Amino acid sequence: MRSIFFLLMSGSILAGLAACSNETSKTLPILGSRDPVTKVVDGKTITDTLYHTIPDFELLNQDSTLITNQAFEDGVYIANFFFTHCPSICPTMQRNLLKVYEKYKGDKRVKFLSHSIDFRHDSPSVLKSYAEKLGVTNDQWQFVTGSKASVYGLADSYMVYTKEDSNIPGGYDHSGYLLLVDSNRHIRGAYDGTNDEQIQLLFDELAILLKEYE
Amino acid sequence: MRRNTSLHVGAALLSIYILFHACQSEQAIRTAQYAVNGQKLYGMHCQNCHGAKGEGLGTLYPPLTDSTFLITRRKQLPCIVKNGSSSPIQVGGKTFNTEMPSNPQLTPIETAYVLTYIGNSFGNKMGIFTVEEVQQALADCR
Numbered sequence: 001m002r003s004i005f006f007l008l009m010s011g012s013i014l015a016g017l018a019a020c021s022n023e024t025s026k027t028l029p030i031l032g033s034r035d036p037v038t039k040v041v042d043g044k045t046i047t048d049t050l051y052h053t054i055p056d057f058e059l060l061n062q063d064s065t066l067i068t069n070q071a072f073e074d075g076v077y078i079a080n081f082f083f084t085h086c087p088s089i090c091p092t093m094q095r096n097l098l099k100v101y102e103k104y105k106g107d108k109r110v111k112f113l114s115h116s117i118d119f120r121h122d123s124p125s126v127l128k129s130y131a132e133k134l135g136v137t138n139d140q141w142q143f144v145t146g147s148k149a150s151v152y153g154l155a156d157s158y159m160v161y162t163k164e165d166s167n168i169p170g171g172y173d174h175s176g177y178l179l180l181v182d183s184n185r186h187i188r189g190a191y192d193g194t195n196d197e198q199i200q201l202l203f204d205e206l207a208i209l210l211k212e213y214e
Numbered sequence: 215m216r217r218n219t220s221l222h223v224g225a226a227l228l229s230i231y232i233l234f235h236a237c238q239s240e241q242a243i244r245t246a247q248y249a250v251n252g253q254k255l256y257g258m259h260c261q262n263c264h265g266a267k268g269e270g271l272g273t274l275y276p277p278l279t280d281s282t283f284l285i286t287r288r289k290q291l292p293c294i295v296k297n298g299s300s301s302p303i304q305v306g307g308k309t310f311n312t313e314m315p316s317n318p319q320l321t322p323i324e325t326a327y328v329l330t331y332i333g334n335s336f337g338n339k340m341g342i343f344t345v346e347e348v349q350q351a352l353a354d355c356r
Contacts, residue, residue: 087315091263095271133312135272169315 028180028188028209032159054157054185059115059144062128067142069185075109076209078202079179080193081151081160083118084130087169089176093193094134097178100202101141109213110206112141117155117162117172119148159190178202182209245330245342252331255324259317260332268336274312276305279336288340291333292325292348293355322348 032052038045054069061067080097082090097112104110116122122130127143136143145151148164155162155174162174180189180202189205191198263275270277278284283305284291298316302309320328326348333340 085313088262091271091275092261095265098272130274133272133274 026208027212028205031187031190051186052157054181054187055154057146057150057154059146059150060124062124062131062143064124067144071142072111072113072181073183075111075183075213076188076206077111077113077181078206079113079115079158079181080177081115081117081155081158081162081174083116083170083172084122084126085118085170086172089194093176093178096193096196096199098134098136099199100206101136103203104206105138105140108140109210110140114141114143115151115154116143116145117151117174119145119151158187180206180209182212241342245334248327248330248342249334250331251324252327252329253335255320255328256331259320260328263314268332270305273308273310276303276308276310277336278332279338280306281338281340284333284338284340289351289354291329292322292343292351295325295328296320296352297355322352325352 030051034052035050036047037050038047040046056069058066058068078097078100080093082094094114097114100110101112116127122145124145127145131141131143146154152162158177158179160175160177160179162172164171165173176193178191178193179187180191182188188209189202191202193199264270264278265275268278270279283303287294294314296317299314302311304310323345326343326345329343329348332338333343
């Protein structure tokens with residue numbers, strides 16, 4: 001009788017440990033295309049994988065300051081594309097991203113980057129006023145503008161669809177994805193910013209990604 | 215004879231009560247129908263900015279939970295829904311000056327549906343907005 005009890009005990013402890021290790025070992029994939037590169041190191045030919053990477057950028061933020069990738073390289077960030085007078089998906093997407101911002105406010109490992117796709121109307125002062133009204137009170141969340149070519153080109157790198165379209169209310173068509181990017185500029189997750197379940201997944205996966213920085 | 219009279223009076227009172235009660239529940243059913251139709255329209259035209267719970271967003275978009283604001287402007291509400299709003303407003307002690315887009319495609323009955331939904335959700339108890347009320351208000355829009 002006793003040995004059965006011990007057997008059961010040790011079995012459940014093992015199962016518990018297995019469940020735990022399973023939990024902690026989960027890592028997020030690197031999204032996007034990947035290319036094999038062969039190079040010669042110390043006389044040997046080795047093959048490495050080149051992952052999809054966010055390119056260099058230089059954009060004007062809500063304080064009329066030029067910011068580059070450098071502003072985001074010491075942690076992770078969540079990027080999206082919007083415009084201030086967007087009548088459709090943007091308010092819902094920003095309302096949801098605000099929840100993530102509020103949870104991580106003060107945690108310098110997590111930053112936020114909203115690109116305006118309305119390069120005509122959304123000047124830094126318009127973005128500043130928008131950020132204040134949204135409830136963003138520190139520089140953890142940057143709102144940026146740039147030339148159409150630079151912002152729309154970046155959207156392609158973030159795998160977000162953007163298009164000027166006068167038939168759409170507001171004048172611009174775009175998808176409401178939130179992209180989780182690591183310090184190596186790799187996209188580690190993509191979430192529909194208008195879907196509550198996807199937002200919960202973002203909360204969970206952001207916590208998993210942050211474990212890589214502990 | 216006396217007993218008869220009081221019986222008659224009682225019967226009359228009872229029938230008035232039943233009639234009144236029937237009318238009331240008919241009104242309640244109609245309000246509920248309008249609100250259900252309005253909920254769909256709210257999801258399509260209002261929810262992105264004003265939120266699923268009418269909570270608004272920061273000081274960008276006002277909440278729809280300030281009953282005093284809604285009650286005191288009842289006659290202007292159809293105009294705001296249909297034509298949008300561009301002047302700064304005070305809601306729940308905060309100032310909002312983001313322009314609200316117009317909804318020219320909404321018919322008077324649809325405006326009545328959506329206002330009945332808003333007016334009886336999020337803690338509001340404004341009763342039904344009838345088509346007649348909406349049409350009258352739209353005719354008086356400034």
